Amino acid sequence: MANILVVDDEMGIRELLSEILGDEGHVVQSAENAQQARELRSLSRPDLVLLDIWMPDTDGVTLLKEWQRDGLLTMPVIMMSGHATIDTAVEATRIGALNFLEKPISMQKLLKAVQQGLSKTVEPVRGAVPLRMPVASEAHNYGSAAQPARTGTHHLLGATFDSRLTPAPMPANPLAQFSFDLPLREARDSFERIYFEYHLQREGGSMTRVAERTGLERTHLYRKLKQLGVESLKSSKRHE
DSSP states (O other): EEEEEESSHHHHHHHHHHHHHHTTTOEEESSSHHHHHHHHHOOOSSSSEEEESOSSSOOOOHHHHHHHHHHHOOEEEEEEESEEEEEEEHHHHTOOOOEESSSSSHHHHHHHHHHHHTTTOOOSSOOOOOOOOOHHHHHTOOOTTTTTOOOSEEEEEEEEEEOOOOOOOOOSGGGGGTTTSSHHHHHHHHHHHHHHHHHHHHTTOOOOHHHHHOOHHHHHHHHHHHHHOOHHHHHHHHHH
């Protein structure tokens, strides 16, 4: 689990990235502008920052320069933009950005970039205290060796993760609550709701594994769950 800071002036992007990364087990903080990002950076030491380039008060490249100048660039920074030029991306990389993601960001590219970022150790500048960066295997620790292993392994973004997770107890017959007396449209929605709730519980709330299990792309999966009114396990726990 890593502490990730998302900086973007678009609320929808902040919420989507926070939900996706939260489902991966990370602790996510978000900022809508450079000033909030400065404050959060001073209060905590994020393991990774996702930083938008175009923001209303101070652009991301300028903020990146500030952090480099003040010795605060002790964590990997991944730049994001839907309008940046190649020159801007090159400049950000020269300053110290680890990677650049072009919007709209695919979920596969996002998770791969985050995984790569968390495996990097950033050399501190101007005498800053080194910050230990967790390796990717720590960020994706789905269970301990003491837990009974589930059969097989998960292959995600070119890496293989040992699937050592005790599955949650499942109802004997999930369809016991399903009514065949409903109109077709309502019956289909009811079945899909039971179907996704079953897989969410089975996979411990991991959207990555649910997407893999159901054969849906993650963006489509999020839209489908929202349409059906199905909350992830993590979201439901936050509301308790």
